[in-house]
Amino acid sequence: METGFFERTAILIHQEGMDKLAQLHVLVCGLGGVGSYAAEALCRAGVGHLTLVEHDTIAASNINRQLHATHATVGQKKMQVMLQRMQQINPHGQIDPLDQFLTREQIPDLLETAKPHVVLDAIDSLNCKVGLIVESYHRGIPVFSSMGAGGRLDPTKVQVSDLMQSHTCPLASKVRQRCRREGVRNGVICAWSSEIPAPPLPPEPVTQGRPRAVNGTISYLPALFGLLLAGRMIHQQLNPLAPPAP
16 A cells, blocks of 8 residues: 555554555444544554444534534434545545444344454444344454443543453443353453443433433543544554453
8 A cells, every 4th residue: 555645654554554454344333422433543544445334314412422423414424424534534445335224133144245354343222232242253253342431521441451351331241241141252352431420311212223311421432432442453453463452
């Protein structure tokens, strides 16, 4: 890959690293507060092939934390806005947009068709999140997953570790339990917070899926989760013999 606009990255990882990232295919599921920042970080780092899955439309309530959300983009599809941004960042990259609501039943076909090297999970739905982790794990596809970023304020409490070493986070607890029941052990990297979350508002109906509790959010926490996951993934791809996350 020509360095060009990647010249500052190439100083760090050299041509060999640039070539590795250019040949990497990452599946990113979810382009909300976590996924939008993760996907753009991967794009700006020079990941050559991204498959993006997102069905939602930008709402005014997204503006406080989601990369694509501004007053000018409210009402537009998240996928379309992110696709335009990322094509302007790296016009040489391949981006496969899948504008759909992903269900657990669709995950095996998605992984079989896309054939990603790595999966980044930024899905809100518990059932779909667990399904993506379990299916990726049993196929031998490295998966990097976001636990709960809502209801927190303290960035120093955010950690990256094996899923089975996470604690305090209610979402991580549910994911661990269900993953264990389906044969997942060590090997899933996740971003999570040890901060006790503030209570959410009562559940509200959504376009598709079950009603979800409405968590308070702040601008930097979901972004931090997404950037940490993207960073950990890139570091692991460039340093395959590096020790796993503690």
